[in-house]
Amino acid sequence: MINSSTLKSVTGHQIRILHLEDHPADAEAIARILKRANLTCDFQVVDTKEEYTKALLEFKPELIISDHSLPAFNSMEALGILKKSGDRIPFILVTGAVSEEFAVKALHEGADDYILKDRMQRLPQAVVSALDKYLQEHEKRKREVILSNIDSNSLDMICSIDEDGRFVHVSAACLAILGYQP
Numbered sequence: 001m002i003n004s005s006t007l008k009s010v011t012g013h014q015i016r017i018l019h020l021e022d023h024p025a026d027a028e029a030i031a032r033i034l035k036r037a038n039l040t041c042d043f044q045v046v047d048t049k050e051e052y053t054k055a056l057l058e059f060k061p062e063l064i065i066s067d068h069s070l071p072a073f074n075s076m077e078a079l080g081i082l083k084k085s086g087d088r089i090p091f092i093l094v095t096g097a098v099s100e101e102f103a104v105k106a107l108h109e110g111a112d113d114y115i116l117k118d119r120m121q122r123l124p125q126a127v128v129s130a131l132d133k134y135l136q137e138h139e140k141r142k143r144e145v146i147l148s149n150i151d152s153n154s155l156d157m158i159c160s161i162d163e164d165g166r167f168v169h170v171s172a173a174c175l176a177i178l179g180y181q182p
Helices: 004-010 025-035 049-058 075-085 100-107 119-155 175-178
Strands: 013-020 041-046 065-066 093-096 113-116 159-161 168-170
Touching: 013 025, 013 049, 025 041, 025 119, 041 049, 049 075, 065 075, 065 119, 075 093, 075 100, 093 119, 100 113, 113 119
Parallel strands: 013 041, 013 065, 065 093, 093 113
Antiparallel strands: 159 168
């Protein structure tokens, strides 16, 4: 069951989903499943590498759902293109049949989840979980940037120590205050 607080965190707007799929019936089934789970989605369905690459730039998806086997393209190539782009977008593999070894490889390469097409009832939770994980990571990165700016620009010395009382971090102001390099 989808946790209501998690659902609220990812469903304040339409979720832009880039869907790599070459069978229209499968694309429609996924759209129906997510709609039944009260997820409002804007889909762009593509089935070629060129369309996928263009959609990453122009459609700016918040989530990617990918079948594994397309006529001239596959999910691992799509995942590689995503990684090279530098964008951090959740990637869920939805496929008819893959070996356990392939699924583990996909997860190791950066896929957030994989779902077999005969077990689609898990898809809404996988979408919510992947988006929630992404939002948490995004918020963490924002906090880290803010803390780094405070640390770098503060006129006060900021330091951290470990449980043994040893300094593990000292801000740049250490040089001006104590005369030592951080």
